[in-house]
Amino acid sequence: MSNLDNKSSGTNETQVDGYWQDVEQKVLDPKVLSQEFGTDEFDSFSVKKSRRNFLKIMGFSVSAMPLTGCIKIPVKKALPYLNKQDDVIPGVANWYASTFEGTPVLVKTREGRPIKIEGNDKSKTTMGGANARAQASVLSLYDSYRLRSPMVNGSSLEWDQFDSQFAKAMSETTGEVVIVTPSITSPTELKLLKSFIKKYGATHIAYDAVSRSAFAEANEITHGVFNQSEYNFEQADVVLSFGADFLGTFGNDVANTRQYSKRRNAKHPQGMNKHYHIEPMMTLTGSNADYRYTRSAVEERDILLGVLAGVDSSFKHSVQSENKDIVTKMVNDLKASSGKSLVLSGHNDVNTQVVVNKINALLGNYGQTVFATKTESVFAKDADMVSLVDRMNAGSVGGLVMIGLNPSYNYFQADKFNAGLNKVKVSTLFTLAENETSKLTKFVAPMNHTYESWSDSMVSSSELSITQPVIQPLFGTRMWTESMMNLLGVEGTFHDYLKSNWSSLDWSKTLHDGVVIVSGMTSAASKIGNINSYAAAIKNTKSGTGLNIVAYTKYGIENGDMANNPFLQELPNPITKATWDNYAMVSPSFAKTNGLKSGDEVELTDGKIKMKLPCIVQPGTETNTVAVALGYGHTVGGKVAKNLGRNAYPFVSFDNTFNYCGSYGALSITGKKLVLAQTQTHHSMEGRDIVRETTFSAFQENPKSGNQVHKPKTVHIYPAHKKDGHQWGMAINLSSCTGCSACIISCSAENNVPVVGKQEVANKRDMHWLRLDRYYKGDENQPEVMHMPMLCQHCDNAPCENVCPVLATVQSSDGLNQQIYNRCVGTRYCANNCPYKVRRFNWFNYDHSDAHERLALNPDVGVRSRGIMEKCSMCIQRIQEGKLTAKRERRELADGDIKVACQQSCPSDNTIIFGDIKDPNSEISQYLEDDRQYTVLEELNVQPRVNYLTKIRNK
């Protein structure tokens, strides 16, 4: 479809208004076109299609009909509870507060099974947001691939046998005992680990595959605390980021997004923030910047030192001539906002981080926008892990306990780690599922998923969030903390242990709220001296020759521990819009000189490793840079993760800390074409003002700027709809939407949207009800990016409605465009007539047969079968529930009672607003009167109920 559209759009890459969407937009590839109409898709109709067969089947159908009259419904059984829990009422959801990866969440359970994750709005840190991983985590809980029983030397046994054998082995072990965990912010887990360390004389090492070790090490140098900095983006007037993807994969993305997006509001009392971003490849955060500069890692270092020289008169550095203007501009802005600016770098390099700390200190940002705080938490130190692997290889480690780790997959020298692991007498792994490491470990103990566990974690230096179990362990697993307590001979359950550790708290209230402020923030005193030696070290950093291979962290997939989660795999990457794969990202200019196209297979090598993978031509990539995502290429894993993509961890190198962009090599074209499951070629803007934008200065002069195009309204040929009762509407603020895509997974989880798999996405049959259109503008090496959530617009004059032959899609009295599944016969006329292309057709009966995965389905929403059209229902089940609750409480529905799924999960501030547009006092009504309000394709007079607000860039 899209390719046909592209044909008419002409061959000019820069279109009428300068927007474009895809570097290969102009190419009409017949091969791609043929994918649209595959030949093998109706295999299940194996009957040979002929007139004779048709009559046969027809005859059978007619004669079978009267027979059905004699058939009664098969006997269905109904099982009540034997003993009902007091708080469970079948059909009524219970909500419990918990924590997922440092994000305080609320878990919705139905009849005792978790079905949906939402952000905990009581948290002062995340303010009710949740990211894509948290939204998707419910499927990881039900993952059938999870381990069912403990194993010793590869054979399964009972827990008590495991306990006795493990305790015996640990007591007999000779040599050093080491316990390795990821970074731990849980005070109670750390307390338990201390007992372990004491009993076995063990050392505790933290290891993160995607490490931020350098940040903590730099903080130790500049502030004497081995801790990650905390940020307050809401106070920052100017943000300068050197490749730090703080809205995506940098850590604390939910809190960062909430604070940052508040300042993307032009009406914020402190004004709009200004965001500079310098990076070699496009990140989610970079795509939101006001000024984004595509620069190589070498140039990035040069600019960083230039900024340092700009704010520190004792340091001299002359910047490359082409970057001089940029640096001057940034330095002036930073200096003008002293104490209200923020400089960040995403590089896991101590020298860089020390320089960044120095710049922030000189600008007076400490205590305002950035905080170095004291902490009890333990953070990863890369050198510790490398030294451990050396000691393992030397044979001095006798006992090794790993918790939730997979170094055999994600350690940069996995072979060396594996060799060392084989020399360890008592190697132990606590893990959710079998992985590369568990295959080589002697004692493997399955641990509970977060939602089956008790724990706590510091989500900021002052806020504690409790993790409480919301379901009994599904697979006979055990909390690793309880296994540890067994080993140490600590009496009781971990719940008791946790509770006694927080005896000062009102436990019921803490569990109810999920979060509690436990301490004030204790800032660490600065001891930054002269850092010129660190700056000199940056200057002297050697760079290799050839292409710079960047191993980057992909949004959602991150270090690869949740690679078996189908929601995350099918989530289109916010930038490349690719699903189900990793790939080599190259720049358009590199592609042009080398004759590369997206989907071409390339071989990437750094001299030691060779790797074949598809390439994607990605605007905003630096010419000499090729980027490959981590987290793919599992050789051991569930059906989703196994053998998907290539493992890029070998491109990581170690230089005091793990270096993710220090590899250099070459790329060659194999000539083969690979399937890339991208959703991005679906939708082109075709020169229309679908996205409207303006600049902050123009907005201040005229709030209607960028939004003057209001097409004249045409006449109606149908009578207008009656509008009594509520009239639902939505507004989406394009200024604060970061494109993070958490809403997509939230929508899928809420509405039982199926996962269709790589081939079907490649066939353009993805089922997401909500998509994020991503548009580019300007220079393809340094484009401006727009993210636009696109969902059913719930038109008052809906074009889909009047072409449906069976009235399966009709207007409701409260203004929603309803899709009635049981009426739909699947003509797909509606989808063809929809100007927004938001309707999704069930080409197959998508698989919901997995006995565990089924448990995640929302029982209030039907599961659609083959041949049915579906689309955004504006979470009609939530609307109905909200209305019913109000009625049961004998009151009128209040504004804000109903939150739709995308709105609830959005980590950004006031980006999606839903409410009654007929109520003049509702929040949505205020938005509709905004000068920035517009609807997409106004000229069609379809009168959408979904409104957009013009995007503002601070330029």
Place this chain on the structure above:
Amino acid sequence: MKKLLGALVAFIALGAFSTFIVVQARHLGFNQGYAPDQPVAFSHKKHAGNLEIDCQYCHFGADKGRHAVIPPTALCLNCHSMIKTQSPEIKKLQNAVDSGENIQWVKVNHYPDFAYFNHAQHVNVAGVSCQKCHGAVETMDIYHQKEKLAMGWCIECHRENGIAPPDDHAEIVEQYKSTQEGYPSGAKLYKGSGSGGDCAKCHY
């Protein structure tokens, strides 16, 4: 001519046949009057009729949520741990609780997955009596499905009570608003409840 007549007869015969099929097919799956044997010989007449036990003592979900709820087996034993403990039927209950092997009741009232029905909406908000849909349960020794429980049957009731188009219900809302403080239980309609006739009120 003969051929034409033959075709006409065939056409009418086919038409009549199809009409018959359609009329018959419309009754498919409704199971009105369905009264299956249950694994425990439980009498609603005894409990709800003679003993006048409130329906919601056992079906406690009816005013709270979507499902009226089949009572948990342990709930039966609230009384039957003392009463008629030697009856073979009661022993089945005790056995179920002791062994953990639950009683499999035969489901009588069905509605399909593509329709959403909420008991609380009707019992709690609208104040509809249980008997209105389920018949005089208190007179049934063996429970059976009294009504058709089909969409047309639902809509009919909604229309009779002015909670579906074509009635303009805005007026009724205003009446309630002017005469009463707040909305009483059993009120026909609440402002903003929208129309009872929207497809997506039940189908989503």
